[in-house]
Amino acid sequence: MRTTKLILLAMIIAFVSVTMAHAGMQVQKNQATTVNVDVKNNTDRSVLAAVKMTAFDNAGVKIGQLCKQAWLGEDRTTAVEYVWTAPGYATGVYWQAKVDVRGECPYVEVPNYDFNNYSDSDSDSDGGDDSDADHH
Amino acid sequence: MRNNNVHQLAAWGLFIAIVGGYFFMAVKFPLAYIVATYEDLVGEWAQVYLFAATMLLSIRVACFKSRFRFFFAFLALACFYVVGEEISWGQRIFNLMTPDFFEKHNLQNETNLHNFFTGPMTTTLKRSLEYLIALGLVGYGLLYPLLVSARLKLALWFNKKGLPHPPLYLWPFFVVSAYLELGFISFNEAEIAEILIPLALAIMAINYLLAMQKYQGFISFPKWQKTESIRLASQSAALVLSVIMLAFATTGASYSSSTMGPKIESRYYNGLEKFANRYKRIEHWDSAANLYLLVHEKKSGQATVLRNLYVCYSNMNDETLALSFLKKAEQLEIDSLAKDPLSVASHLSLVNTYEMIGDKESAADHLRGSLEIARLRVSMYPESAVTAYWLGKAEEMSGYLISALQEYQRALELDPGALKYQKAVLKLSRQLTANY
Structure with a gap:
């Protein structure tokens, strides 16, 4: 029952609008570029999901697979950005998006650190006397 | 005006200039106040040179045969220790790495001794x-000379045993330093005390030096002649001027060096933010906003600074500008999350931003997200102090204070030297103690 619910939720949430930041744009062979996706969660439930993007060339050959886990807030659009390297030959690229609710990203490591250290200073700025001790 | 009191007037003049100058800078010129009190900048170098001067003068006094020579020898040794500690025994000057032992056990992760016992936390x-x-400062700088002049037996006994008393006119230096050391204003004012104390000790040493040069077998201070008084005054003033020049020169030289320059600049900007927080706390909105703007110019990627700018400009009744900062903070974290969607810090930052905006639903949603992500990361990296810490942060913001404390403690166990975790444990422990 729980699985069915999740699948249903996944179907609803898979209302994904893929905004190709570089749609219509050309990138050089082997060039690293960013791929931006906006995922709209139309449901009234926020979920942690794996947002998977698969790239195919003109011949339908898979040329890239990108995946990031993200928190998709209820009734909200969440932006996800990937870094992708273009293939070493000229081709059109077609993207397929898939949202896997509560899914994981195989072969993608969840970082055990946080890049965003700046956001950690709110508590220090609240005026605790500890923050006054510059040097003693 | 009596001419043989010139040295007293000069000392009081220096005292008023220093204390008044710091007060004036704090109120009118926050940037100058930072330079005059913050680490590796002019104020701290002035302390170093004043302690060094006191050390040299004490050595000179200790060379005279008198009952006070051991005290001055000890004072010289103490000043040497303080100078070494102030510059972390050259660690920052020579760009040395903190040895492992100090990294683990020193409360400020620096190569000095005093931070084994006291760190940045209260x-x-x-x-x-x-x-x-x-108490020691008031006792030694005010009570002791008063009791000696009152010929109290116990005080005279100490004096006879070799404890010199400072000239009574230096009492404002000691008493005000005692008050500043207690840090009631929370404005880094202990640094001003660390200017006043060595200056008072140096002037005291100058007095003893002159007394020993002029009067064989001197026991208590004579009534100085006019020329002697002028000499004491000019020596004190020359000392202060030399120290100021040396402090500026050293700060300038350090700043222009390729190794220390970037570090000093980074500390300076860190100082700007700390002082901005202090001005915010005392509701000096204009000064706080100006400092936050400077930090924002340098490090534009800080949502905390933008939120603080919102608070400042809101209180300055410029709602439009204030809201623009809040919107920037929101966009900044949304962009950050697009790159790193599993950042607990970014989610928590958004919680703060949405709470300020008044969007309680979004705040609650990001809080749930941060908790879920933090738990996922802890399940994947149970031995990581960072993940434990961020789970603690998410739990604390969600109101689960006891489990948050457990996570902070776990983070500290995994990385015992980390100040950030020590602070988190201490702060939350105090909060929990206060609550129950």
Whole structure:
């Protein structure tokens, strides 16, 4: 029952609008570029999901697979950005998006650190006397 | 005006210039106040040179045969220790790495001894030491010379045994330093005390030096002649001027060096933010906003700074500008999350931003997200102190204070030297103690 619910939720949430930041744009062979996706969660439930993007060339050959886990807030659009390297030959690229609710990203490591250290200073700025001790 | 009091007037003039100057800078010129009090900048170098001067003068006094020579020898040794500690025994000057032992056990992760006992956090031990120092300063700088001049037996006994008393006119230096050491204003004012104390000791040493040069077998201060008084005054003033010049020169030289320059600049900007927080706390919105703007110019990627700018401009009744900062903070974290969607810090930052905006639903949603992500990361990296810490942060913001404390403690166990985790444990422990 729980699985069915999740699948249903996944179907609803898979209302994904893929905004190709570089749609219509050309990138050089082997060039690293960013791929931006906006995922709209139309449901009234926020979920942690794996947002998977698969790239195919003109011949339908898979040329890239990108995946990031993200928190998709209820009734909200969440932006996800990937870094992708273009293939070493000229081709059109077609993207397929898939949202896997509560899914994981195989072969993608969840970082055990946080890049965003700046956001950690709110508590220090609240005026605790500890923050006054510059040097003693 | 009596001419043989010139040295007293000069000392009081220096005292008023220093204390008044710091007060004036704090109120009108926050940037100058930072330069005059913050680490590796002019104020701290002035302390170093004043202690060094006191050390040299004390050595000179100790060379005379008198009952005070051991005291001055000890004072010289103490000043040497303080100078070494102030510059972390050259660690920052010579760009040395902190040895492992100090990294683990020193409370400020620096190569010095005093931070083994006291660190940047307020603890009972640190507070007790501060009170002890304050009592000592009042006792030695005011009571002792008063009791000696009143010919109290006990005071005279100490004096006879070799404890010199400072000239009574230096009492404002000691008493005000005692008050500043206690840090009641929370404006880094202990740094001003660390200017006043060595200056008072140096002037005291100058007095003893002259007395010993002029009067064989001197026991108590004579009534100085006019020329002697002028000499004492000019020596004190020359000392202060030399120290100021040396402090500026050293700061300038350090700043222009390729190794220390970037570090000093980074500390300076860190100082700007700290002082901005202080001005915010005392509701000096204009000064706080100006400092936050400077930090924002340098490090534009800080949502905390933008939120603080919102608070400042809101209180300055510029709602439009204030809201623009809040919107920037929101966009900044949304962009950050697009790159790193599993950042607990970014989610928590958004919680703060949405709470300020008044969007309680979004705030609650990001809080749930941060908790879920933090738990996922802890399940994947149970031995990581960072993940434990961020789970603690998410739990704390969600109101699960006890489990948050457990996570902070776990983070500290995994990385015992980390100040950030020590602070988190201490702060939340105090909060929990206060609550129950």
